[in-house]
Amino acid sequence: MARIALDLAHAYRADPQQDSDYALLPLQMVFEDGGAYALLGPSGCGKTTMLNIISGLLQPSQGTVLFDGRDMTRATPQQRNIAQVFQFPVVYDTMTVAENLAFPLRNRNVPQAQIDQRVGQIAEMLEMSGQLQQRAANLSADAKQKISLGRGLVRPDVSAVLFDEPLTVIDPHLKWQLRRKLKQIHRELKLTLIYVTHDQVEALTFAEQVVVMTRGRAVQTGSAAALFERPRHTFVGNFIGSPGMNFLPAEAVGGVLRIAGRALPLPPGLPSGALKLGVRPEYLRLAAAEAAGALPFTADKLQDLGTHVMLTASAGGATGQVVKARLGPDAVLPQVGAPVWLQVLGTHTCFYRDEELVEVGT
Numbered sequence: 001m002a003r004i005a006l007d008l009a010h011a012y013r014a015d016p017q018q019d020s021d022y023a024l025l026p027l028q029m030v031f032e033d034g035g036a037y038a039l040l041g042p043s044g045c046g047k048t049t050m051l052n053i054i055s056g057l058l059q060p061s062q063g064t065v066l067f068d069g070r071d072m073t074r075a076t077p078q079q080r081n082i083a084q085v086f087q088f089p090v091v092y093d094t095m096t097v098a099e100n101l102a103f104p105l106r107n108r109n110v111p112q113a114q115i116d117q118r119v120g121q122i123a124e125m126l127e128m129s130g131q132l133q134q135r136a137a138n139l140s141a142d143a144k145q146k147i148s149l150g151r152g153l154v155r156p157d158v159s160a161v162l163f164d165e166p167l168t169v170i171d172p173h174l175k176w177q178l179r180r181k182l183k184q185i186h187r188e189l190k191l192t193l194i195y196v197t198h199d200q201v202e203a204l205t206f207a208e209q210v211v212v213m214t215r216g217r218a219v220q221t222g223s224a225a226a227l228f229e230r231p232r233h234t235f236v237g238n239f240i241g242s243p244g245m246n247f248l249p250a251e252a253v254g255g256v257l258r259i260a261g262r263a264l265p266l267p268p269g270l271p272s273g274a275l276k277l278g279v280r281p282e283y284l285r286l287a288a289a290e291a292a293g294a295l296p297f298t299a300d301k302l303q304d305l306g307t308h309v310m311l312t313a314s315a316g317g318a319t320g321q322v323v324k325a326r327l328g329p330d331a332v333l334p335q336v337g338a339p340v341w342l343q344v345l346g347t348h349t350c351f352y353r354d355e356e357l358v359e360v361g362t
């Protein structure tokens with residue numbers, strides 16, 4: 001296992017001139033030894049580029065990759081001792097499941113007794129013990145991908161195991177089981193795992209630390225709770241959560257907070273000027289008319305989602321801003337088309353300037 005430190009940037013084109021020429025803008029990042037990380041972001045944000053730079057399939061156009069303080073920037077994947085699991089199964093059809101799992105160990109002349117022990121352990125973790133003697137050729141795509149996962153995890157001495165969207169081909173129900181399984185495997189094997197995905201549920205269930213990326217930038221690294229509670233960037237607020245955070249344009253001026261033509265009490269510590277107020281649907285509560293920290297909206301839509309009702313409401317005035325509020329079972333539901341007051345200020349409310357979080361004591 002290794003502590004992996006990146007201090008680099010990458011452009012696929014020579015002589016990059018502007019931010020958009022970079023697949024990865026200059027970044028510093030550390031993956032601690034034994035940690036479970038996810039790289040999360042939309043298509044094209046640079047996840048695979050970062051993964052390939054860690055594995056050694058790609059050399060960064062500038063900067064360094066350190067493993068335990070050693071410069072590995074120019075080292076090959078073999079020298080880095082990395083295991084990789086890709087989107088699609090990489091298995092030998094003519095071999096049995098056991099032979100496939102043993103392959104990475106046999107390649108490194110690990111003694112047979114150790115191979116048997118480790119293959120048995122991994123097969124048990126992946127619930128494949130009953131299939132060890134079956135030929136891989138006869139297995140389903142799901143089972144083959146489980147073998148690929150097992151082959152990635154079988155060597156105890158790797159620097160890290162890298163996963164590139166490994167559950168894409170997996171049936172949705174099994175996917176859910178495997179996500180939880182991988183988390184358990186991480187706890188038991190204590191390998192450094194780095195997992196690329198564009199699926200927030202996958203990232204948040206699997207990883208201890210999620211690196212949220214957009215357009216070549218790692219905008220926040222944090223636990224699921226931190227990304228939910230204190231998104232450091234509006235992109236994170238919007239990308240994490242379903243639906244994402246609500247944002248309202250605001251202005252701190254003359255000792256008040258102006259939003260949608262109304263003046264609210266100014267939270268302490270907030271700098272003056274243009275801001276965005278961010279509040280998650282989970283924290284946007286119904287309020288009494290004219291309550292402090294609340295704003296009037298019009299109830300546009302109510303969706304009963306079984307465990308809760310999702311209210312869609314719009315602010316009056318020039319902004320016409322639309323927000324979503326997740327109403328609990330005790331909420332007195334407004335009539336569609338009727339005015340509704342929503343509590344926008346509270347301990348969970350965040351403020352953003354130039355899309356970055358402003359730290360305040362609300």
Ligand SMILES: Nc1ncnc2c1ncn2[C@@H]1O[C@H](COP(=O)(O)OP(=O)(O)OP(=O)(O)O)[C@@H](O)[C@H]1O
Pocket residue numbers: 012023041042043044045046047048049050198
């Ligand atoms: N070999 C390449 N040559 C030129 N540009 C590339 C190459 N690979 C990726 N890019 C560009 O670099 C940027 C980042 O791509 P990357 O594949 O790292 O993103 P990603 O987040 O992994 O996306 P996806 O989820 O679609 O795989 C994109 O703009 C992409 O078009």
